[in-house]
Amino acid sequence: MRQSYVGSSFGWDPRSKKKELFHTDSRFILVRQTEAPRTLVAYTMFRFDHEETMEDGIMDPVVYCYEIQISQDTRRSGLGTVLMGDLEAIARKWKMKKVMLTVFRSQS
């Protein structure tokens, strides 16, 4: 995670990132290997939030994806797609207008 942030306009601030991650509004989906020691291979952190998504100033209820991270050796196997699909399903279930996220322009 650090690597992605260092190369971005956000910069890397571990203290504020930790605060953001463990905020009481944060929700997680964690993906572990099925076999012991059930290593964590991916996660997404999201919040139910409101965002101005139109120019008319209306705040829409959204699922905001703050983080999606797939471990290096698990990438490109469809897990990212599955997690984004899960966020869409959660948004639909709770009648949110959309799923939002911020994308880095630089990636190391």
Ligand SMILES: CC(C)(COP(=O)(O)OP(=O)(O)OC[C@H]1O[C@@H](n2cnc3c(N)ncnc32)[C@H](O)[C@@H]1OP(=O)(O)O)[C@@H](O)C(=O)NCCC(=O)NCCS
């Ligand atoms: C970005 C990330 C979440 C994608 O997850 P993933 O499980 O590897 O993605 P999937 O296997 O579901 O890939 C779906 C499609 O996304 C695109 N894609 C995924 N990684 C890509 C890459 N590095 N470059 C270009 N396209 C990519 C491809 O179109 C891919 O389909 P394909 O494999 O059939 O070509 C994962 O690579 C990751 O955790 N990266 C580091 C952290 C990060 O950048 N997070 C996002 C910002 S918070």
